[in-house]
Amino acid sequence: xxxxxxxxxxxxxxxxxxxxxxxxxxxxxxxxxxxxxxxxxxxxxxxxxxxxxxxxxxxxxxxxxxxxxxxxxxxxxxxxxxxxxxxxxxxxxxxxxxxxxxxxxxxxxxxxxxxxxxxxxxxxxxxxxxxxxxxxxxxxxxxxxxxxxxxxxxxxxxxxxxxxxxxxxxxxxxxxxxxxxxxxxxxxxxxxxxxxxxxxxxxxxxxxxxxxxxxxxxxxxxxxxxxxxxxxxxxxxxxxxxxxxxxxxxxxxxxxxxxxxxxxxxxxxxxxxxxxxxxxxxxxxxxxxxxxxxxxxxxxxxxxxxxxxxxxxxxxxxxxxxxxxxxxxxxxxxxxxxxxxxxxxxxxxxxxxxxxxxxxxxxxxxxxxxxxxxxxxxxxxxxxxxxxxxxxxxxxxxxxxxxxxxxxxxxxxxxxxxxxxxxxxxxxxxxxxxxxxxxxxxxxxxxxxxxxxxxxxxxxxxxxxxxxxxxxxxxxxxxxxxxxxxxxxxxxxxxxxxxxxxxxxxxxxxxxxxxxxxxxxxxxxxxxxxxxxxxxxxxxxxxxxxxxxxxxxxxxxxxxxxxxxxxxxxxxxxxxxxxxxxxxxxxxxxxxxxxxxxxxxxxxxxxxxxxxxxxxxxxxxxxxxxxxxxxxxxxxxxxxxxxxxxxxxxxxxxxxxxxxxxxxxxxxxxxxxxxxxxxxxxxxxxxxxxxxxxxxxxxxxxxxxxxxxxxxxxxxxxxxxxxxxxxxxxxxxxxxxxxxxxxxxxxxxxxxxxxxxxxxxx
DNA sequence: GTTTCGCATCTTTTT
DNA sequence: GATGCGAAAC
Numbered sequence: 001x002x003x004x005x006x007x008x009x010x011x012x013x014x015x016x017x018x019x020x021x022x023x024x025x026x027x028x029x030x031x032x033x034x035x036x037x038x039x040x041x042x043x044x045x046x047x048x049x050x051x052x053x054x055x056x057x058x059x060x061x062x063x064x065x066x067x068x069x070x071x072x073x074x075x076x077x078x079x080x081x082x083x084x085x086x087x088x089x090x091x092x093x094x095x096x097x098x099x100x101x102x103x104x105x106x107x108x109x110x111x112x113x114x115x116x117x118x119x120x121x122x123x124x125x126x127x128x129x130x131x132x133x134x135x136x137x138x139x140x141x142x143x144x145x146x147x148x149x150x151x152x153x154x155x156x157x158x159x160x161x162x163x164x165x166x167x168x169x170x171x172x173x174x175x176x177x178x179x180x181x182x183x184x185x186x187x188x189x190x191x192x193x194x195x196x197x198x199x200x201x202x203x204x205x206x207x208x209x210x211x212x213x214x215x216x217x218x219x220x221x222x223x224x225x226x227x228x229x230x231x232x233x234x235x236x237x238x239x240x241x242x243x244x245x246x247x248x249x250x251x252x253x254x255x256x257x258x259x260x261x262x263x264x265x266x267x268x269x270x271x272x273x274x275x276x277x278x279x280x281x282x283x284x285x286x287x288x289x290x291x292x293x294x295x296x297x298x299x300x301x302x303x304x305x306x307x308x309x310x311x312x313x314x315x316x317x318x319x320x321x322x323x324x325x326x327x328x329x330x331x332x333x334x335x336x337x338x339x340x341x342x343x344x345x346x347x348x349x350x351x352x353x354x355x356x357x358x359x360x361x362x363x364x365x366x367x368x369x370x371x372x373x374x375x376x377x378x379x380x381x382x383x384x385x386x387x388x389x390x391x392x393x394x395x396x397x398x399x400x401x402x403x404x405x406x407x408x409x410x411x412x413x414x415x416x417x418x419x420x421x422x423x424x425x426x427x428x429x430x431x432x433x434x435x436x437x438x439x440x441x442x443x444x445x446x447x448x449x450x451x452x453x454x455x456x457x458x459x460x461x462x463x464x465x466x467x468x469x470x471x472x473x474x475x476x477x478x479x480x481x482x483x484x485x486x487x488x489x490x491x492x493x494x495x496x497x498x499x500x501x502x503x504x505x506x507x508x509x510x511x512x513x514x515x516x517x518x519x520x521x522x523x524x525x526x527x528x529x530x531x532x533x534x535x536x537x538x539x540x541x542x543x544x545x546x547x548x549x550x551x552x553x554x555x556x557x558x559x560x561x562x563x564x565x566x567x568x569x570x571x572x573x574x575x576x577x578x579x580x581x582x583x584x585x586x587x588x589x590x591x592x593x594x595x596x597x598x599x600x601x602x603x604x605x606x607x608x609x610x611x612x613x614x615x616x617x618x619x620x621x622x623x624x625x626x627x628x629x630x631x632x633x634x635x636x637x638x639x640x641x642x643x644x645x646x647x648x649x650x651x652x653x654x655x656x657x658x659x660x661x662x663x664x665x666x667x668x669x670x671x672x673x674x675x676x677x678x679x680x681x682x683x684x685x686x687x688x689x690x691x692x693x694x695x696x697x698x699x700x701x702x703x704x705x706x707x708x709x710x711x712x713x714x715x716x717x718x719x720x721x722x723x724x725x726x727x728x729x730x731x732x733x734x735x736x737x738x739x740x741x742x743x744x745x746x747x748x749x750x751x752x753x754x755x756x757x758x759x760x761x762x
Numbered sequence: 763g764t765t766t767c768g769c770a771t772c773t774t775t776t777t
Numbered sequence: 778g779a780t781g782c783g784a785a786a787c
Contacts, residue, residue, distance in 0.1 A: 059777070088777050113776085121781095137772095193777055264775065365774055367778080387776085428763055460763095552777070572775045594774055610775080633773070634778070 004039055004074050008032075015285040016040045019047065022279035024227075024272070025254045028316040029301065029616035030292025030578070037225060037254050038067050041082060042074035044221055051081035056223040058086055061553065063225060063576060083219070087234055088193060089552050091200045094215065095191070096540075096548060101208040102199060107408045107544035109190040110551035114393065115414040116140055116181075116192050122436075123180050133171045142166070143178050147194035148231045148266035150201065153179035187445055188413040197233045204240040216244050226576075227255030227275075231266035239278065249279060257312050258305050261572060261610045263602070269310070290318045290616075292578055296325050297622050300652040301615045307647050308605045322620065326653040328645070329625035334371055334586075337627045341583050342375035344623060345566065348581055352620075356382055358580035360567040362614050364592040368585065369568050376566060386569035390554050396501060396512040400519055401547070403491050407475040408544045410447040417446070423496040426464040431457050435465075471495075484543040485524040492516065522550070571614045582618035584611075587626040588639035611644045624653070710738060710761060717760040718742065 005013055012032055015025050016039045027033035041054055058064045064084045072079035083090060092110065099106045111119070120136040120143075146156050156162060156175045166174045185191065191199055204212040219241055224230065230238075242249050257269050276282050290298050298318045305311065327344075331337040345359050361372050369385050376383045391397060399422060405415040421427040434457055439449035449455070450465050457465075471494065478487055492498050501513045526546045567579070571592075586592055592611065597603030615622060626641050710716065714726045724742035 061777095086777070135772095196777085262776075265777080367773080370778090424764065426763070430763095554777075570775065591774095596774060606775095631778095 004042060008035070008039065009289065011285055011287055012036050012039075015287075016043050018283055018285075019044055019221075020248060020250060022249050022275075022282045023252045024275055024282055024284045025252070025287060026272075026284065026312060026314065027254055027256050027287040028290060028314060029256065029259065029613070030290040031287035031316070032291060033254050033256075033287065034063075034067065034070070034225075034576075036287070037223060037252070038070040039074065040252060041067075041221075041223065042071050042079075045071070045075045045078055045082075049221060051078050052083065053218065053220040054082045054223070055090070055219040055221070056082065056084040056225070057090060058084070058225040059229055060576075061086055061089065064089075067225075086552065087230075088196050089549070091196045091237075092548050092552060095196065095200055095203070096545070098203055098211055101211060102203050102206065103186070104191070104199070105189045105409060105411075107189075107542075107547075109188065109405050109409045109412040109415065110196070110548055111185065111190045111192045111414060112393070112551055113140070113193075114398070115190075118414060118417075119181060119184055120177065123177050123184070126440075127173065127177070127180075129171075129173060129177075133169075134173070134177070139171075139174055139177055142174050143181060144194050145266060146178065147198045148233050150198070150233055150236060153182055184413065187411065189409050189411045190414070194233075197237060201233060201237050201240065204237065212240060213244070216241055216247070220248070220250060222251040224251070224253040224255075226259075227253040228257050228260035228269060228272060229255075229262045229267045230271050232268060232271070233266075235271045235274070249281065251279070258308075258314075258609055259575065259613050261575065261606060261613055263606050272312070286314055288314050288316055290316045292619050293318060293616060294320045294322045294324065294620055296323060296652040297615060297618050300326055300622075300648045301612055303649040303652070304608060304615065304644060304647045305612045308608055309601075310605070324621065326648065327621075327623040327656045328653045329623060329656055330641075331625060331627045332629060334368075334627045334630040337585060337625050338371035338375045341372065341585060341623070341625060342379050342381065345376075345381060345581070345583075346379050348621060352580075354580055356564045356566045359583075360569070360574065360577070360579040360581075360617065361583045361585060362569065362571050362574050362617070363585050364571060364594060364610075365586075366570055372568055372585075381566055382563055383566040383568055384563075386567060387554075387573045391515070391518075392550060392553060394512075394515055396497075396516050397519055400492060400495075400497055400516050401550070403495050403497070404488060404543060405547055406472055407479060407487075407491065408547060410472065410476065411445045413446050419495070420468065423500045425468060425496075427461060427468065431461045431465070479543060483527050484541065484546055485520065485527045487543065488523045489520055492520065522546075571610050574617050575613055578617055578619055580619050581621040582614070582623070584614045584622070584624045585626075586630070587624055587642040587645055588630065589642055591630070591632075591639065592642055593644070608644060608647075611642075623656075624648075715762040716740065717762055723762070 005016070008016060009032075012035070015023060015036055019040070025033070025036060027036065037056070041056060044054055045051060056064070056067060058067065064086060068079055068082065068084050071082060071084075085093075095104070095108070096106050099108055117136045117140060120139050121131075124131060124134045124136065124139070142162075146152075146162070151159060151162070153175060156178055163172075163175065166172055185195065204215075207213075222238065222241060224238065238251065242251055253272075253275065255272060257272055260267060260269055263269075276284075293301075295318060298316055298320075302316055329337070329340055329344075331340060341361060348354060348359075349356070363369065366387055373383065373385070392401070399419060402415040402418040405412045406419065410416075417432065420432060421429075434455055435446055435449045435452075438452055438455055439446050442449065442452070444452075450469050451462075455462070475487065475491055478490075482490075497516065498513075501509065501516060503509075504512070523543075523546055526549070527541050567577075571584075593604055593607035597607045624645070626639070626645070628639055629636055630639050631637075710726060712726050715723065716726060717723055718740075722742055724740040726738050726740050
């Protein structure tokens with residue numbers, strides 16, 4: 001049985017067999033990261049460690065599942081008892097078991113992003129705040145940022161920098177929204193994604209009934225996959241589990257700083273850097289040999305990533321001898337791009353006898369998938385799209401799930417609001433509004449307020465509410481007696497949802513009906529087998545358990561199916577995957593890198609890491625394409641090639657085609673670093689002044705003005721460019737561009753998009 | 763009370 | 778191009 005160790009190289013083996021104490025494995029792309037992680041767990045099991053003492057945390061359900069399967073191949077059945085799951089799902093399970101200790105029902109609801117947004121919108125409306133200044137998605141990310149850094153509403157108030165940022169952005173009441181948001185979720189017995197971490201941390205910190213010791217003792221061996229993508233809060237929880245008197249500190253973290261692509265949601269490389277400080281006994285292993293990709297792909301990846309400043313030193317190498325170059329495809333339009341990608345796939349399929357499943361088309365934004373679909377269909381190539389709207393985010397599915405949620409947890413406000421009058425049953429918005437006001441006035445939940453005799457509503461509405469409440473109550477009573485599957489089927493019919501969906505006989509209507517029925521099937525499957533990943537409470541097959549599992553599933557977790565399909569997905573979704581032939585598309589300034597990342601150099605570095613991830617997905621063939629014109633935001637826009645293309649290095653690619661089909665002179669000068677200017681600059685992109693002009697008191701007092709208040713003739717202050725005078729403002733309402741002359745600037749004038757710029761009127 | 767239509771708005775990545 | 782919102786029609 002020990003022969004599995006022979007499948008490892010020296011460094012891998014050393015890492016795997018270091019079973020005691022803290023271990024960090026820095027693993028370059030294709031260096032056998034998953035293999036090391038799984039073999040290490042297999043090795044523990046072989047040494048006689050009981051499976052339930054082993055915890056492995058990943059970021060996707062898919063990764064967890066794959067890990068278990070691979071462990072099982074080495075050690076057999078026992079693998080199923082290892083705790084392997086995503087941070088969110090493992091923590092949700094612990095919380096389900098311990099919720100009552102921190103004032104939540106064990107069948108708490110999990111609010112997804114949509115639910116969160118809707119709560120925020122209603123708070124903003126109630127507080128009568130300007131919805132332009134208080135954009136729900138901005139507020140959401142502020143709150144998420146706070147939670148990920150363990151900042152409660154009270155803590156937020158004391159955080160001078162965050163409060164200052166809010167003030168500068170003219171939304172000083174964010175903290176009040178945050179506070180109200182937290183209390184509403186508490187009242188509804190609901191947690192959002194961040195709460196699954198935040199509340200678990202709280203549970204461990206407050207430690208009622210010594211709950212933390214229970215888990216510290218239980219998890220003797222901790223494993224973390226994709227360590228570079230953990231945030232402060234996740235690391236804090238890990239530390240809680242590891243730090244106690246006499247702890248062996250058995251933790252095995254695997255990651256690659258160069259593949260950190262989730263900084264935007266709070267992930268920080270600091271965790272890797274702090275790891276050494278927090279655990280002085282740490283042993284570090286570096287896996288640098290790439291077993292995945294051919295020469296030019298590996299070298300191109302190295303060349304690209306060398307443009308990033310902050311990174312751990314390592315050089316990835318391969319001994320693969322095949323030397324086909326990267327294809328660079330220049331296209332006139334986005335339509336041509338997708339056509340040629342589809343054509344090239346067909347050509348490669350025939351020439352190299354590759355199945356569809358060995359092809360992936362990657363893009364920066366999900367919206368880009370549409371064009372590729374068109375052309376793949378034209379060539380009869382079967383494909384599947386990952387990401388975008390997941391199955392569980394579809395309206396009809398969410399509606400159905402909302403009924404189930406309300407049955408399990410009647411205080412779930414979002415579920416209630418969603419379906420109280422859907423299908424319509426004579427309860428108007430005005431009535432719901434009144435219930436809401438009465439609820440907050442009396443400090444009770446919506447559910448409790450529904451049949452409050454004090455409500456000032458018509459007799460008809462009162463009756464409708466009564467009927468509604470009775471139905472739900474009836475289901476609640478039966479929730480314990482009947483199987484989840486049977487109850488769900490009953491709910492689907494009696495709610496009127498089924499009837500409503502059936503009336504629509506269009507193609508889409510039919511598929512909606514099928515989707516809802518698919519949920520029923522999934523519930524049956526769950527009741528029959530339990531959650532395949534269930535590790536804490538494998539016997540919990542209730543509707544509540546199902547709902548908590550389901551809310552954490554994403555599109556990528558769906559079964560791959562039997563069909564041989566080409567994969568279309570965002571670069572983010574491609575992390576951890578590999579294909580014989582990969583197409584990276586839409587390599588244009590403002591798209592990849594995204595214009596959203598332009599504000600600070602860290603954003604650009606993250607985009608570059610993202611590109612690095614994309615490049616290293618390819619085993620044999622890599623093709624990169626860009627278009628000179630692209631349909632975006634409802635109109636055709638002229639695009640410049642991405643700056644990252646110049647960083648690939650001439651030696652590693654060849655141009656293919658041009659619209660004329662003949663080989664063209666590469667229009668890509670090699671320009672490391674400075675490459676931001678030169679041919680690769682967008683016409684609108686301007687060189688930055690050497691030093692920040694604004695500092696000290698000016699910066700401290702800086703207050704950004706609202707975009708629409710700036711007009712020609714204004715004297716303004718910009719944080720980077722200093723003082724200037726606005727000579728003109730033009731463009732549509734939403735995309736106003738100001739031409740400004742800055743004092744002592746190297747350029748005569750700059751054109752600045754007001755929406756993104758931070759300008760103070762002087 | 764309910765449905766439908768036109769208008770405006772906002773478009774990065776995700777557990 | 779999709780979604781939310783308000784007004785008007787049913």
